Amino acid sequence: MIEPIRIGIVGLGTVGSGVVRLLVESANHISRHAGRPIVVQKVVVQDVNKVRSVQVPGGSLSTDIRHISLDPSISVVALLMGGLEPARSMMVELLKNGKDVVTANKALLAEHGPELFALARRQERSIAFEAAVAGGIPIVAAIGECLAANRIESIRGILNGTSNFILTRMEEDGSSYSDALKLAQKNGFAEADPSMDVDGTDATQKLAILAHLAFGVWVPWAEIPRTGIDGLDIDLLKYAEELGYRIRLVAVVNRAADKLAMRVGPALVKIGTPLAETRGAYNAVSIVGDAVGRMFFHGLGAGQMPTASAVVADIIDTVVGRTAITFRTTGLLSVDTPTTHMNETDTIERHFLRINVSDKPGVLARITGILGNHGISIASVIQHDVSGSPDTGVPLVIMTHQCASIAVRQAISIIDQTDVVRGRSVCLSVLDE
Amino acid sequence: MIEPIRIGIVGLGTVGSGVVRLLVESANHISRHAGRPIVVQKVVVQDVNKVRSVQVPGGSLSTDIRHISLDPSISVVALLMGGLEPARSMMVELLKNGKDVVTANKALLAEHGPELFALARRQERSIAFEAAVAGGIPIVAAIGECLAANRIESIRGILNGTSNFILTRMEEDGSSYSDALKLAQKNGFAEADPSMDVDGTDATQKLAILAHLAFGVWVPWAEIPRTGIDGLDIDLLKYAEELGYRIRLVAVVNRAADKLAMRVGPALVKIGTPLAETRGAYNAVSIVGDAVGRMFFHGLGAGQMPTASAVVADIIDTVVGRTAITFRTTGLLSVDTPTTHMNETDTIERHFLRINVSDKPGVLARITGILGNHGISIASVIQHDVSGSPDTGVPLVIMTHQCASIAVRQAISIIDQTDVVRGRSVCLSVLDE
Numbered sequence: 001m002i003e004p005i006r007i008g009i010v011g012l013g014t015v016g017s018g019v020v021r022l023l024v025e026s027a028n029h030i031s032r033h034a035g036r037p038i039v040v041q042k043v044v045v046q047d048v049n050k051v052r053s054v055q056v057p058g059g060s061l062s063t064d065i066r067h068i069s070l071d072p073s074i075s076v077v078a079l080l081m082g083g084l085e086p087a088r089s090m091m092v093e094l095l096k097n098g099k100d101v102v103t104a105n106k107a108l109l110a111e112h113g114p115e116l117f118a119l120a121r122r123q124e125r126s127i128a129f130e131a132a133v134a135g136g137i138p139i140v141a142a143i144g145e146c147l148a149a150n151r152i153e154s155i156r157g158i159l160n161g162t163s164n165f166i167l168t169r170m171e172e173d174g175s176s177y178s179d180a181l182k183l184a185q186k187n188g189f190a191e192a193d194p195s196m197d198v199d200g201t202d203a204t205q206k207l208a209i210l211a212h213l214a215f216g217v218w219v220p221w222a223e224i225p226r227t228g229i230d231g232l233d234i235d236l237l238k239y240a241e242e243l244g245y246r247i248r249l250v251a252v253v254n255r256a257a258d259k260l261a262m263r264v265g266p267a268l269v270k271i272g273t274p275l276a277e278t279r280g281a282y283n284a285v286s287i288v289g290d291a292v293g294r295m296f297f298h299g300l301g302a303g304q305m306p307t308a309s310a311v312v313a314d315i316i317d318t319v320v321g322r323t324a325i326t327f328r329t330t331g332l333l334s335v336d337t338p339t340t341h342m343n344e345t346d347t348i349e350r351h352f353l354r355i356n357v358s359d360k361p362g363v364l365a366r367i368t369g370i371l372g373n374h375g376i377s378i379a380s381v382i383q384h385d386v387s388g389s390p391d392t393g394v395p396l397v398i399m400t401h402q403c404a405s406i407a408v409r410q411a412i413s414i415i416d417q418t419d420v421v422r423g424r425s426v427c428l429s430v431l432d433e
Numbered sequence: 434m435i436e437p438i439r440i441g442i443v444g445l446g447t448v449g450s451g452v453v454r455l456l457v458e459s460a461n462h463i464s465r466h467a468g469r470p471i472v473v474q475k476v477v478v479q480d481v482n483k484v485r486s487v488q489v490p491g492g493s494l495s496t497d498i499r500h501i502s503l504d505p506s507i508s509v510v511a512l513l514m515g516g517l518e519p520a521r522s523m524m525v526e527l528l529k530n531g532k533d534v535v536t537a538n539k540a541l542l543a544e545h546g547p548e549l550f551a552l553a554r555r556q557e558r559s560i561a562f563e564a565a566v567a568g569g570i571p572i573v574a575a576i577g578e579c580l581a582a583n584r585i586e587s588i589r590g591i592l593n594g595t596s597n598f599i600l601t602r603m604e605e606d607g608s609s610y611s612d613a614l615k616l617a618q619k620n621g622f623a624e625a626d627p628s629m630d631v632d633g634t635d636a637t638q639k640l641a642i643l644a645h646l647a648f649g650v651w652v653p654w655a656e657i658p659r660t661g662i663d664g665l666d667i668d669l670l671k672y673a674e675e676l677g678y679r680i681r682l683v684a685v686v687n688r689a690a691d692k693l694a695m696r697v698g699p700a701l702v703k704i705g706t707p708l709a710e711t712r713g714a715y716n717a718v719s720i721v722g723d724a725v726g727r728m729f730f731h732g733l734g735a736g737q738m739p740t741a742s743a744v745v746a747d748i749i750d751t752v753v754g755r756t757a758i759t760f761r762t763t764g765l766l767s768v769d770t771p772t773t774h775m776n777e778t779d780t781i782e783r784h785f786l787r788i789n790v791s792d793k794p795g796v797l798a799r800i801t802g803i804l805g806n807h808g809i810s811i812a813s814v815i816q817h818d819v820s821g822s823p824d825t826g827v828p829l830v831i832m833t834h835q836c837a838s839i840a841v842r843q844a845i846s847i848i849d850q851t852d853v854v855r856g857r858s859v860c861l862s863v864l865d866e
Contacts, residue, residue: 018724022582022724026582026583026584026723026724029582029584030581030582032762033581033582033762034762035761035762130579136722136724136725136726136728137728138571138574138575138578138579138580141571141574141575141578141579142571142574145571145574145746145749145750145755146563146571146574146743146746147571147742147746148463148466148745148746148749148750149455149459149462149463149466149741149742149745149746149749150459150742151459151462272710274707274710274731277705277707277710289569289742290459290738291451291455291459291569291738291739291741291742291745292569292732292733292738292739292742292743293569293732293733293736293738293739294732294733295569295570295730295731295732296729296730296731296732297728297729297730297731298707298728298729298730298731299725299726299727299728299729300725300726300727303726305723305724305725305726306724306725306726308582308724309580309582309583309722309724309725310579310725312581312582312724313578313579313580313581313582316578316581316582317578317581320758320762321754321758322578322755322758322759325753325754325755326755328468329465329466329467329468329753
């Protein structure tokens with residue numbers, strides 16, 4: 001009889017309950033992969049009296065992290081609590097007491113990754129975090145291990161399931177943004193306070209983690225240009241479709257020499273391409289490596305069991321010793337990889353513009369004249385015969401050819417100051433492949 | 434200065450040259466991932482005098498495997514020669530002399546996997562084989578490690594790039610099978626003798642390897658029902674498209690209780706689903722796990738650098754010690770996982786039939802009557818107004834509702850014996866999601 005490995009779990013919410021369920025229901029299968037049984041020894045929660053949907057067989061509950069950190073029989077702990085505090089202090093406490101940590105907390109890593117990773121390395125411990133990005137999609141392993149022979153050239157991801165659910169509902173049902181958000185909340189795909197999801201924060205934090213893995217640098221997530229989906233309306237989606245595109249919240253990092261260009265925001269993706277076909281709560285990641293070419297991964301990016309699947313895979317990896325190796329080599333990456341990042345000033349791509357113009361003669365000539373002065377050439381224009389007035393304006397939709405983003409931004413700021421424009425114009429990136 | 438790890442390479446064809454190129458061109462990047470430089474110490478080839486596209490810096494060439502196997506300074510060897518012999522004998526020689534082996538040879542593993550894996554375990558060595566299935570797609574790691582917490586329910590894959598290239602050309606250009614094959618050969622996507630690719634052998638061998646990883650059993654590949662694309666004609670693709678489908682060579686394993694249902698053959702896949710959108714030399718794998726749900730992977734399945742990317746990732750994994758761990762735990766899997774496989778007799782799905790019928794009254798009633806007698810209900814029928822004669826026949830295309838494959842096969846064998854049918858009917862599986 002092989003001695004089981006005893007683990008601790010911190011947090012018994014949706015993900016924590018899923019992890020316990022998986023460890024119990026698939027115990028035989030998991031113990032074969034781990035080479036020994038995995039037993040939940042102790043659980044730390046915020047309220048021990050709360051009624052739980054799962055029973056922890058033999059696991060004793062406490063609200064005190066020392067219940068786990070000071071137990072020498074526990075070597076691996078899954079930290080499955082969200083937010084920054086007390087999660088950060090708890091991880092520090094666990095690492096200082098010699099525990100290897102598995103976590104799904106992307107906000108914690110995006111905010112405090114450098115110090116936590118450094119602490120783990122000093123303590124000769126590891127942090128595994130497959131579940132922190134794209135749920136069940138093994139993107140952390142893919143970048144950190146499977147594509148190790150490649151220099152990564154770009155990563156594009158749909159990393160926030162809530163936003164993607166909302167956009168898919170708007171596009172397929174013609175719902176308004178607010179109705180789609182309510183439906184997402186009703187179906188458990190959005191929190192009561194969805195702001196971190198719909199304003200792009202969540203996707204940006206995940207992008208910062210992927211960039212760390214791919215390029216060995218920690219870019220502070222708050223410095224990454226970010227736009228959410230909360231400013232989108234259904235008309236934008238309809239115009240995009242008319243041009244052969246869908247709108248997705250896309251997180252992008254491109255490498256050019258020693259610079260990284262990063263951003264998160266709604267972008268037009270061509271119908272028929274993998275990102276455009278990513279619907280509902282699914283996540284997707286497209287990576288280009290110099291040797292492997294373009295790789296595409298698609299799967300459930302959130303939800304109880306997909307996330308639990310990634311957490312338990314990390315627990316197994318930590319138990320058998322793979323995580324320690326990977327965590328050590330990942331730390332060696334940041335030697336001569338890109339160390340600066342750029343704010344997309346050099347980006348050349350197609351742009352989608354919606355400008356609300358006064359419905360009177362000469363307007364189109366004036367707008368296109370300003371674009372032309374900035375070297376922006378127009379691929380297509382849509383202006384429908386809608387009833388507008390000089391006061392409310394009518395939408396003018398323009399798809400540009402490839403041009404510098406900085407030129408488009410400058411042109412738009414001039415256009416928005418003219419007396420023929422009503423309200424603020426919208427400018428979105430266009431991703432053609 | 435950290436001592437470099439010295440490796441041997443057997444075979445300097447397309448993949449071997451790519452591996453050398455990647456190890457040289459990305460040496461800094463790779464050494465960071467491996468924690469130390471990786472140097473090609475010795476190379477074994479079949480003809481030392483052949484002109485090579487790559488130079489092996491410092492590596493000395495020989496035709497004798499003992500040049501590598503007896504060199505105590507070499508611990509890891511990439512065996513990149515195709516075919517069964519001398520590859521099998523060479524791997525045995527390498528393992529017996531204490532070398533860890535990395536290989537891309539799927540035929541060798543499908544044919545001799547059990548004995549080679551057992552030998553490696555007895556010698557406390559490892560065999561890494563990410564490159565043997567789906568080229569650059571990290572599907573071996575995904576199943577063996579990343580989805581370890583899941584009981585796999587099904588795998589569907591487009592695993593042969595040559596077949597997929599040919600089918601895509603037929604569908605997009607309207608080419609005949611033989612013209613598309615010639616184009617594939619001209620573009621380096623098909624061998625001079627393409628039979629192993631187009632008859633489904635290659636995909637079947639890869640499926641056997643994936644089933645081993647997912648279920649811990651070695652199903653002899655030759656026992657897996659297999660149909661190639663060599664019997665397809667352009668009309669079949671056109672009828673499929675008319676019904677909203679494309680035709681792909683799909684390798685399938687489904688698990689039901691303790692049985693595996695496996696097969697390889699052309700199948701109709703719905704336009705808009707990921708398998709249908711897999712074009713050209715790309716490969717794709719869709720996996721359903723009980724916790725993670727449906728995962729989809731897409732990438733270049735063959736070619737020099739994508740395959741080299743997977744080989745070098747395996748070399749790195751072996752150097753740092755991850756492979757040894759994974760190889761050990763994979764060996765523990767075959768305890769109570771499915772041990773029998775079934776020949777699709779229980780499969781329930783939709784079927785696509787093309788029956789060449791005599792163009793005279795009462796034929797449709799007779800055919801559909803036979804189908805009805807076998808409990809097969811019809812979803813749609815296509816019979817175009819083409820000029821046929823009672824002798825040559827006209828095509829009758831039928832899409833069934835869900836029904837047992839065995840019933841369809843029985844009905845077709847009766848239908849093909851009637852005097853109203855000309856030639857053999859075609860029956861293909863339909864995969865709707």
